[in-house]
Amino acid sequence: xxxxxxxxxxxxxxxxxxxxxxxxxxxxxxxxxxxxxxxxxxxxxxxxxxxxxxxxxxxxxxxxxxxxxxxxxxxxxxxx
Amino acid sequence: xxxxxxxxxxxxxxxxxxxxxxxxxxxxxxxxxxxxxxxxxxxxxxxxxxxxxxxxxxxxxxxxxxxxxxxxxxxxxxxxxxxxxxxxxxxxxxxxxxxxxxxxxxxxxxxxxxxxxxxxxxxxxxxxxxxxxxxxxxxxxxxxxxxxxxxxxxxxxxxxxxxxxxxxxxxxxxxxxxxxxxxxxxxxxxxxxxxxxxxxxxxxxxxxxxxxxxxxxxxxxxxxxxxxxxxxxxxxxxxxxxxxxxxxxxxxxx
Numbered sequence: 001x002x003x004x005x006x007x008x009x010x011x012x013x014x015x016x017x018x019x020x021x022x023x024x025x026x027x028x029x030x031x032x033x034x035x036x037x038x039x040x041x042x043x044x045x046x047x048x049x050x051x052x053x054x055x056x057x058x059x060x061x062x063x064x065x066x067x068x069x070x071x072x073x074x075x076x077x078x079x080x
Numbered sequence: 081x082x083x084x085x086x087x088x089x090x091x092x093x094x095x096x097x098x099x100x101x102x103x104x105x106x107x108x109x110x111x112x113x114x115x116x117x118x119x120x121x122x123x124x125x126x127x128x129x130x131x132x133x134x135x136x137x138x139x140x141x142x143x144x145x146x147x148x149x150x151x152x153x154x155x156x157x158x159x160x161x162x163x164x165x166x167x168x169x170x171x172x173x174x175x176x177x178x179x180x181x182x183x184x185x186x187x188x189x190x191x192x193x194x195x196x197x198x199x200x201x202x203x204x205x206x207x208x209x210x211x212x213x214x215x216x217x218x219x220x221x222x223x224x225x226x227x228x229x230x231x232x233x234x235x236x237x238x239x240x241x242x243x244x245x246x247x248x249x250x251x252x253x254x255x256x257x258x259x260x261x262x263x264x265x266x267x268x269x270x271x272x273x274x275x276x277x278x279x280x281x282x283x284x285x286x287x288x289x290x291x292x293x294x295x296x297x298x299x300x301x302x303x304x305x306x307x308x309x310x311x312x313x314x315x316x317x318x319x320x321x322x323x324x325x326x327x328x329x330x331x332x333x334x
Contacts, residue, residue, distance in 0.1 A: 013181070014181070014182070016181055038232075038284075039179040039181075039232060039233060040179075042178060042179050042182070043179050045282070046178050046179075047182070057281050058282050058283060059281075059284075059285075062284065
């Protein structure tokens with residue numbers, strides 16, 4: 001079980017967002033974040049594997065829009 | 081009929097024999113008359129390879145080659161059952177597609193253990209006089225085109241494969257007096273191997289197509305690498321050592 005704030009922090013690390021003040025919320029559409037590119041997709045997939053032991057393919061990843069949609073793909077039950 | 085290109089009466093140790101390039105190497109070598117000692121961790125897949133071999137005095141051994149303490153007993157056993165060794169092919173290898181930001185030290189260590197260190201340890205053991213065929217031997221280390229060129233997100237894989245290309249030169253120079261030759265093969269992307277499936281799974285459809293288009297002759301087949309390997313193990317390559325044979329469908333010519 002991971003706290004939502006912790007997940008967002010992990011996501012920001014995977015995206016290499018260094019500005020602490022840059023806001024990422026559940027409604028943020030990841031695809032439009034400036035740092036989002038093919039390398040960050042790999043990093044996010046790796047982060048999910050490491051934290052939730054779930055392997056998400058890049059095909060599944062193409063369906064992702066908001067942070068919330070990513071959390072739903074992982075599974076609501078993993079978050080508190 | 082005996083030809084300088086066949087492998088009759090050669091006893092060859094092949095790691096990574098449970099799948100992909102390693103499996104095809106074992107099959108091809110058996111068709112050329114060699115006796116194969118198949119090494120891999122997965123016993124079920126090892127047996128599958130074993131059952132596909134042409135007739136010969138073959139052996140399979142289920143062993144994790146990063147369990148370094150067990151390697152000498154494994155080679156000793158192989159020599160006892162099959163005979164002195166005239167060839168060694170290291171096809172065992174893992175890949176990892178991860179950007180630098182996701183890497184950590186244990187990932188590098190795991191990659192180098194399988195891809196590099198286990199192969200040098202095996203070379204060290206097999207090159208001992210008591211295990212070696214009196215006519216000498218040929219060692220082939222399967223590297224990768226990404227040991228020379230590279231792409232984003234494969235730093236551990238690329239560097240481990242590069243390590244084989246450099247290391248093989250020192251091994252070749254050091255063991256020449258023992259009549260041991262040592263070379264690398266650098267394959268491009270090989271279709272229908274689990275490694276290629278894993279890599280392609282991480283790419284988008286457009287990226288996949290782009291990747292395949294980089295190969296003037298299309299993706300390779302395991303047979304392409306096995307055939308190159310067989311040449312390097314045969315007496316036909318008698319004067320080839322310390323080098324890297326690129327088998328990549330023209331990828332690196334660009």
